[in-house]
Amino acid sequence: MNCKLVHKHGNDYIDGYASSLIVNDVQTHLDSCQECAKYIGAIKRLKTILGDIPVPEKTDGQWKSIHENVLTSLGTNKKDIVLKFTKKVSHLQMFATAAALVLMFVSVSFVYNQFSGKKSSHSQLLYPSLVAMQGDTSKDGNKAELIKVNGVVSTTPGSMSLLKTDSASTIEIAELSKLVIKQYSESNQVYVLEAGSVQIHVNKRKVGQVYVLETPNAVCKVVGTRFTVDVVQSDRGSKTVLTVAEGCVLFKGKNGDSVFVHAGSSRSITGEELDPSEVALSTIKEPESTVEIVVANPPLPVKTKNTKDNSVAVVDEPDVVPAEIPVENSIKVYNERVRESESLFRSGDSEMAFSILQQLIDSLLLPPGLVYEAYMKKARFQKSLKKYSEACQTLEAVVGVNKFKTEHRANALYLLSELKRIELSDGDGAIARYRQYIKEFSNGLMISEAYFTLAELYHAKKEFSEEIRVYKEFVEAYGNLPGIDRAMYSLAQLYTTTQNDCAKAVGLYAHIESKYPNGQFTEDALFWKANCLQNQGKVVLAADAYKDYCVRYPEGRWISEARGRIIDKESVGRR
Amino acid sequence: MSIDNQYIDDNERLRITKAAQGDKQAFSEIFFSYKTMVYRVVCKFLGASENTDDAVQQVFIELFKSLPGYRGNAKFTTWLYRIAVNVSIQYIRKRRRDSDVESLNTEFHIDRTQNSGARVEKNELQMQVASALETIHIRKRIVVVLHDMEGRTMEEISDITGLPLGTVKSRLFHGREELRVKLKKLLE
Numbered sequence: 001m002n003c004k005l006v007h008k009h010g011n012d013y014i015d016g017y018a019s020s021l022i023v024n025d026v027q028t029h030l031d032s033c034q035e036c037a038k039y040i041g042a043i044k045r046l047k048t049i050l051g052d053i054p055v056p057e058k059t060d061g062q063w064k065s066i067h068e069n070v071l072t073s074l075g076t077n078k079k080d081i082v083l084k085f086t087k088k089v090s091h092l093q094m095f096a097t098a099a100a101l102v103l104m105f106v107s108v109s110f111v112y113n114q115f116s117g118k119k120s121s122h123s124q125l126l127y128p129s130l131v132a133m134q135g136d137t138s139k140d141g142n143k144a145e146l147i148k149v150n151g152v153v154s155t156t157p158g159s160m161s162l163l164k165t166d167s168a169s170t171i172e173i174a175e176l177s178k179l180v181i182k183q184y185s186e187s188n189q190v191y192v193l194e195a196g197s198v199q200i201h202v203n204k205r206k207v208g209q210v211y212v213l214e215t216p217n218a219v220c221k222v223v224g225t226r227f228t229v230d231v232v233q234s235d236r237g238s239k240t241v242l243t244v245a246e247g248c249v250l251f252k253g254k255n256g257d258s259v260f261v262h263a264g265s266s267r268s269i270t271g272e273e274l275d276p277s278e279v280a281l282s283t284i285k286e287p288e289s290t291v292e293i294v295v296a297n298p299p300l301p302v303k304t305k306n307t308k309d310n311s312v313a314v315v316d317e318p319d320v321v322p323a324e325i326p327v328e329n330s331i332k333v334y335n336e337r338v339r340e341s342e343s344l345f346r347s348g349d350s351e352m353a354f355s356i357l358q359q360l361i362d363s364l365l366l367p368p369g370l371v372y373e374a375y376m377k378k379a380r381f382q383k384s385l386k387k388y389s390e391a392c393q394t395l396e397a398v399v400g401v402n403k404f405k406t407e408h409r410a411n412a413l414y415l416l417s418e419l420k421r422i423e424l425s426d427g428d429g430a431i432a433r434y435r436q437y438i439k440e441f442s443n444g445l446m447i448s449e450a451y452f453t454l455a456e457l458y459h460a461k462k463e464f465s466e467e468i469r470v471y472k473e474f475v476e477a478y479g480n481l482p483g484i485d486r487a488m489y490s491l492a493q494l495y496t497t498t499q500n501d502c503a504k505a506v507g508l509y510a511h512i513e514s515k516y517p518n519g520q521f522t523e524d525a526l527f528w529k530a531n532c533l534q535n536q537g538k539v540v541l542a543a544d545a546y547k548d549y550c551v552r553y554p555e556g557r558w559i560s561e562a563r564g565r566i567i568d569k570e571s572v573g574r575r
Numbered sequence: 576m577s578i579d580n581q582y583i584d585d586n587e588r589l590r591i592t593k594a595a596q597g598d599k600q601a602f603s604e605i606f607f608s609y610k611t612m613v614y615r616v617v618c619k620f621l622g623a624s625e626n627t628d629d630a631v632q633q634v635f636i637e638l639f640k641s642l643p644g645y646r647g648n649a650k651f652t653t654w655l656y657r658i659a660v661n662v663s664i665q666y667i668r669k670r671r672r673d674s675d676v677e678s679l680n681t682e683f684h685i686d687r688t689q690n691s692g693a694r695v696e697k698n699e700l701q702m703q704v705a706s707a708l709e710t711i712h713i714r715k716r717i718v719v720v721l722h723d724m725e726g727r728t729m730e731e732i733s734d735i736t737g738l739p740l741g742t743v744k745s746r747l748f749h750g751r752e753e754l755r756v757k758l759k760k761l762l763e
Contacts (some may be wrong), residue, residue, distance in 0.1 A: 011748050050708070
């Protein structure tokens with residue numbers, strides 16, 4: 001058996017599919033080969049971790065809701081189901097016919113308007129827009145819907161919309177957003193983003209075509225591209241100078257170095273390399289030789305400022321957009337930048353590492369999931385540097401970003417709570433955050449932990465009434481989650497020790513006993529129930545409970561105590 | 576509709592037959608019998624995301640539609656797994672289409688059984704493994720999920736996916752290998 005064969009048979013060996021002969025041979029080899037032992041150990045560990053990843057429980061209420069949704073979708077009996085499917089087919093046929101007619105009408109109108117020179121009316125879109133339905137698009141698929149000028153596209157939590165505005169331009173509208181169509185014609189497209197987030201891809205514009213997105217405090221305008229190129233000879237070979245008057249141009253050298261050059265800037269390439277610094281602007285003139293220049297389209301978003309009449313965006317140097325991430329390569333570049341930041345962090349240059357992560361966070365081109373990951377990486381770096389307050393700020397920022405997925409914001413809030421509790425020893429701050437988690441993310445993955453930790457914090461502050469309230473709330477709201485018996489047990493103990501309310505405690509102990517006969521708290525619950533009954537003066541019931549304990553737990557931790565108390569009772573009885 | 580008894584008992588056969596005829600009660604019984612299994616499988620593909628409930632509903636809707644075609648020539652759970660896997664793949668593909676990224680966006684549930692410090696470390700590890708799992712090709716991911724997370728045997732996976740046994744083994748090997756390389760520092 002050699003290393004190659006160990007790799008070949010390793011999976012069968014780990015999964016128990018290998019013959020005994022192979023198993024022996026592999027084991028013998030592993031005893032002497034550290035590399036193979038590491039390899040097999042890694043696969044085993046991976047398999048264990050994969051197998052251990054649990055899934056969250058669902059409450060009875062949640063299952064009931066899912067069940068009802070399924071039945072609603074299917075109808076309540078076969079007849080209904082048959083009718084529903086039949087109707088659906090009929091509806092589909094009707095819809096297909098109607099859609100075909102609409103498309104035909106629009107195409108004819110479009111062609112007619114193109115050749116007749118007529119302008120389209122401001123009250124109707126020239127191009128039909130396809131808008132995905134809000135909510136679940138997987139069941140219904142995309143539905144075509146004409147949007148009129150002054151129409152509004154609003155999205156709800158968990159949904160998105162896609163607006164196709166002309167032949168290839170799109171506006172992707174994230175959840176919880178509101179976009180108003182202010183103007184829509186062949187020459188003017190003006191949208192107003194009143195809330196939320198959009199990602200826009202704009203096709204090449206013709207001269208005179210305007211594309212503007214307004215927000216409550218800014219205007220973004222897509223501009224064309226105007227630039228000049230000069231080629232001069234230097235002692236290092238040809239020198240190409242690119243000067244951009246409008247828009248943005250991707251400038252690339254033969255060795256692969258590239259940079260986006262924005263309006264009002266100029267860069268040069270000498271020989272094969274990009275010159276490190278900007279050069280003085282040259283006058284605008286026709287290029288004298290051909291050079292490979294790739295024009296970026298669409299141009300990157302730029303900072304704007306309002307002019308006096310507030311009607312035109314002025315292109316200015318952007319200060320938040322990472323200059324070198326082409327949209328179509330965003331994932332690849334994201335991974336590269338993250339690796340770069342990790343490498344810098346490991347080598348001790350945390351400032352540069354944070355700078356890269358901040359660029360990714362500020363990028364308008366990355367999808368929310370990657371921006372979230374960048375935030376979390378930043379927080380992890382800050383935590384490892386013991387910059388706990390900064391890490392808290394980073395996590396706070398994540399919680400506040402509505403476009404992130406709910407579970408991401410929940411995760412960040414939970415981690416923030418833990419940071420405040422453990423690293424910053426900020427009990428009150430932690431309490432506030434756990435409370436916020438419970439309130440805002442009642443279906444969060446860490447809901448049980450949040451409740452228990454919150455209760456522990458109140459216990460540490462000796463605020464037992466609040467602690468009781470937390471356990472009660474948890475038990476009442478999440479009756480079927482794992483850990484409920486622990487909460488009931490803690491609650492019963494609190495009733496006894498802090499409220500002197502044995503009656504409530506007995507009720508809870510009895511409930512644990514009946515609902516969790518083999519639970520980890522049942523033995524203790526049985527003993528303490530007997531204890532409570534004894535304290536209430538219910539001697540006979542207490543004795544029965546102690547006897548019950550002795551029968552069920554003959555080697556239990558309270559056995560001596562329980563037997564002793566039974567003997568005492570009997571002694572008292574005999575007297 | 577006639578169902579062979581080889582893989583299911585009489586009660587199950589009767590329940591399925593009734594459900595296929597539109598009996599709400601019978602279908603509801605099937606739902607409540609298998610809901611946890613379906614949810615677990617879907618969760619392991621999609622994570623505990625907002626789409627998971629939708630996907631679970633879709634699995635049962637698809638099950639209902641396909642019940643008349645069930646002849647009992649495979650275990651009912653195999654049949655159901657097949658549907659769950661197919662629906663999960665549809666959702667993964669749709670998510671990829673919508674977000675234009677091999678998503679790092681789902682999270683798995685975090686173990687609640689340990690003390691706080693070890694739990695947080697284990698959670699991080701599980702999250703990283705879960706994230707890495709999302710980056711491997713769906714063909715390999717199916718086999719890794721069904722084998723290492725769901726505990727299905729090779730033969731069962733072969734039945735569920737319709738793939739030859741050799742292909743299942745090969746995809747499991749390559750899937751694990753890819754994960755091992757991606758998570759090298761964590762695992763060693």
